[in-house]
Ligand code: ATP
């Protein structure tokens with residue numbers, strides 16, 4: 001029992017049985033995420049793994065899956081209710097307010113880290129999973145929506161994942177949503193008996209949540225539900241039109257999905273999702289986001305709007321693997337030092353240290369057999385093996401073997417450092 005990890009969680013570990021749990025692919029993704037964040041001028045925010053529960057209950061909203069059933073909530077030793085973060089938008093906005101971000105006209109932040117949800121574990125759905133996301137806080141402007149959406153698509157281009165569909169919708173303002181909710185209530189009331197238990201309750205408390213239901217019967221009923229687009233006021237219509245025009249002018253293709261409402265209450269106006277075009281499962285959403293006008297205020301800040309998106313890294317990684325996107329393997333080792341006795345190893349130690357300080361990766365073989373040492377060196381994809389035996393050491397020599405050309409020569413130990421320097425081996429090479 002003790003050696004098992006918690007259900008719905010996983011290790012990212014070298015040589016893992018599951019290819020998507022290999023750290024090399026996580027690094028590949030991380031590097032691209034950091035690159036795209038820098039390209040668009042985003043700075044990183046890191047927040048604690050847990051928050052006061054209120055940060056989520058106040059923001060995600062009644063009848064959201066998160067608040068209803070997915071939060072890991074516990075009391076600490078002083079009976080304060082804390083929750084492991086199920087998402088990062090609310091914590092990042094909390095941090096933005098707490099760190100004086102509101103004095104800036106526009107704040108652009110990105111985040112990356114684990115989130116926790118008591119979801120039913122299955123492919124693409126875990127209890128600890130990872131998100132990368134961005135938030136632009138300070139201004140509501142269709143230009144910002146366009147930039148954020150185009151950044152998301154640029155990111156997927158950089159990843160080499162192109163079989164995706166961008167879904168967009170406008171869910172209007174809080175005011176227009178009230179009229180829409182009324183209309184939805186009278187629509188769903190006709191089907192009340194056919195709705196899932198969850199949706200029967202949602203009908204009383206938050207009928208828009210039914211549109212986000214994953215239940216197949218609910219989904220069928222949703223097909224004929226009234227469209228929010230018929231309820232938008234002029235401001236929201238103008239905003240949505242400007243977003244669509246901007247996307248058109250950038251040649252970005254999208255599908256308008258009037259049933260896309262997003263699972264959290266704090267969104268308004270533009271909402272969007274990027275889904276896998278080739279996957280019809282309930283786990284086909286790679287990334288999702290939208291505008292939130294009331295969130296900063298809800299968390300105790302000024303009345304400042306924002307927009308953001310978040311993507312699930314596990315789903316992206318699994319997709320990368322399914323698409324066979326070529327990923328450079330772990331960095332090879334430049335110099336592999338094989339000392340054939342404890343004395344020889346001790347002697348080689350400073351040479352390895354010196355190579356590393358000069359920027360070349362180096363490792364020392366832990367055994368004393370030359371055959372095993374060379375085998376290990378090629379497993380590690382080392383470029384050069386430096387071999388030292390007791391006799392050679394006495395004579396002041398060592399061997400250096402080029403593992404690519406298989407050439408081997410004997411050189412004086414006194415010139416080993418300068419010899420290594422001439423090799424000028426790059427420690428880490430990877431393609432992007
Ligand atoms: P879903 O509809 O799949 O439950 P969601 O609407 O709950 O997703 P968001 O809160 O929008 O998801 O989170 C953004 C992204 O995080 C999702 O699009 C998905 O890629 C990922 N994600 C959400 N929940 C999980 C989970 N339990 N395991 C793995 N990834 C997840």
Ligand code: MG
Nearest residue numbers: 065066119263
């Ligand atoms: Mg969910």
